[in-house]
Amino acid sequence: MAIIKKISNDAFIKNSIIYFSGSMIVAFLNYLYHPVLGRIMNIDDFGEVQALISLFLQLTIIVGIFSITTVNITSNIENEKERNEIISELRNVSLYITAFLFLIILIFSSQLQSFLNFKSFYPFISLAFILLLQVFTSIRTSFLQGLNKFKSVSLAGIISSGGRLLFGAALVIIGLKSFGAITGIMIAQVITLAYVFYKSKNNLNLKFNSKIILNSRLKKELKYALLVLFSTICITFLYTADVLFIKHYFSPEEAGLYSGIATIGRIIFFLAGPISAVMLPSIKLKNSVKDNEKILFKSLFIVILIGGLASLTFYLFYDMIIGILIGNKYLVLAKLLPKLAIMLFLVSIINIIFNYYLALRKFFLIPIAIIGILSATILTAINHNNFNSIINNFIYSEVIIFILLFVNYAKTNIYNRTNL
Numbered sequence: 001m002a003i004i005k006k007i008s009n010d011a012f013i014k015n016s017i018i019y020f021s022g023s024m025i026v027a028f029l030n031y032l033y034h035p036v037l038g039r040i041m042n043i044d045d046f047g048e049v050q051a052l053i054s055l056f057l058q059l060t061i062i063v064g065i066f067s068i069t070t071v072n073i074t075s076n077i078e079n080e081k082e083r084n085e086i087i088s089e090l091r092n093v094s095l096y097i098t099a100f101l102f103l104i105i106l107i108f109s110s111q112l113q114s115f116l117n118f119k120s121f122y123p124f125i126s127l128a129f130i131l132l133l134q135v136f137t138s139i140r141t142s143f144l145q146g147l148n149k150f151k152s153v154s155l156a157g158i159i160s161s162g163g164r165l166l167f168g169a170a171l172v173i174i175g176l177k178s179f180g181a182i183t184g185i186m187i188a189q190v191i192t193l194a195y196v197f198y199k200s201k202n203n204l205n206l207k208f209n210s211k212i213i214l215n216s217r218l219k220k221e222l223k224y225a226l227l228v229l230f231s232t233i234c235i236t237f238l239y240t241a242d243v244l245f246i247k248h249y250f251s252p253e254e255a256g257l258y259s260g261i262a263t264i265g266r267i268i269f270f271l272a273g274p275i276s277a278v279m280l281p282s283i284k285l286k287n288s289v290k291d292n293e294k295i296l297f298k299s300l301f302i303v304i305l306i307g308g309l310a311s312l313t314f315y316l317f318y319d320m321i322i323g324i325l326i327g328n329k330y331l332v333l334a335k336l337l338p339k340l341a342i343m344l345f346l347v348s349i350i351n352i353i354f355n356y357y358l359a360l361r362k363f364f365l366i367p368i369a370i371i372g373i374l375s376a377t378i379l380t381a382i383n384h385n386n387f388n389s390i391i392n393n394f395i396y397s398e399v400i401i402f403i404l405l406f407v408n409y410a411k412t413n414i415y416n417r418t419n420l
Helices: 002-008 011-040 043-059 061-076 080-107 109-115 122-146 150-200 216-249 252-265 267-282 289-316 318-325 328-359 365-382 387-418
Strands: none
Touching: 011 043, 011 150, 011 252, 043 061, 043 122, 043 150, 043 216, 043 252, 061 080, 061 122, 061 216, 061 267, 061 328, 080 109, 080 122, 080 216, 109 122, 122 150, 122 267, 216 252, 216 328, 216 365, 216 387, 252 267, 252 318, 252 328, 267 289, 267 328, 289 318, 289 328, 318 328, 328 365, 328 387, 365 387
8 A cells, every 4th residue: 555655646657657548549549550551551552651650750850859848948947938938939940940841842752752662752742741730739749748737748649649540541541542641640730739739828828930039048958959859860760760771772562561560569669658758857957866867767667667578578479469460461571570679679768868868958968879870870781681680780779879878877977976
């Protein structure tokens, strides 16, 4: 009873349970999207959808930078007027950058079609509009996250994932193929934006200024955004770029088969994701090192427990899991799932550690992130003979990141002890 009472009084554990529960519904709907599409689309078209989603995740890194920055600002600045002014400026910067990317995608959609072996350039048009909508949705969702309103954040996720499943499947069924799947995501994005606007309108009043004023406070946050940029690129790259490499180096059918297995492997990353989302606003600059590290170690324990159990399940029952979730036609690559599980499990742990240091604004993450990305890219450029080689390249890069993080942690502890 004492343990149950202690857990019920722990704000971090309570928020984790709330957000984890909501995220399980989101995860179920997200992954239902993939097997449903995998069964109603041919392998080539399904491979296109997976490549589009991977590309979308890469492109929304820019939006993600300002989302994490918004969470950090919301959880650390108590003055509502100052907080809203900073978030407004960040939203405007994000909007300008994203509008530029929007135009680039539209202009070079034919080139993207050729490079990624697509049948049409139309899916990239929908992708460009989703990217623009994501700016408005993510800023308000991150604001709610920073206020620890995890019920609202969870419901926003459910609306988004449920909407893309419903509209995406409907548009595919009527014959729109990968264009329909990605357009379904766009429709769901519009509905989600309406919800988060309603939930945040009383507390977050954002103003649009055509001219961005670079005052000292904005410069400080943009400097922090640079840290978030490199960290987010690294994490997103580690759990999505394998699909893009394989889409480039292998045939459409092979890429489609691999994408199906990779989709299941990513379950591990998204199972662990809610923990980092709860941890981020819980780590505060004003807290003691001891208090912040307690939250870090709780987060790592939960992620290792969840990720470890999921990885073990994938190792023991990979055939059955693939058959149930995405269909027997993907069983030809079933033996890749245990290794992909290890790759995604390691990324999940790295994500927790990165988010911890992001909350504390530690800039040593930048060189570590760059080394991680370069190592995976160079290794893959050198050796991409088969699927196993590419997965191994990512695992080796993750091990390098762990070593660098451990060395930095050890150095920091030694420095702190010598200065007591």
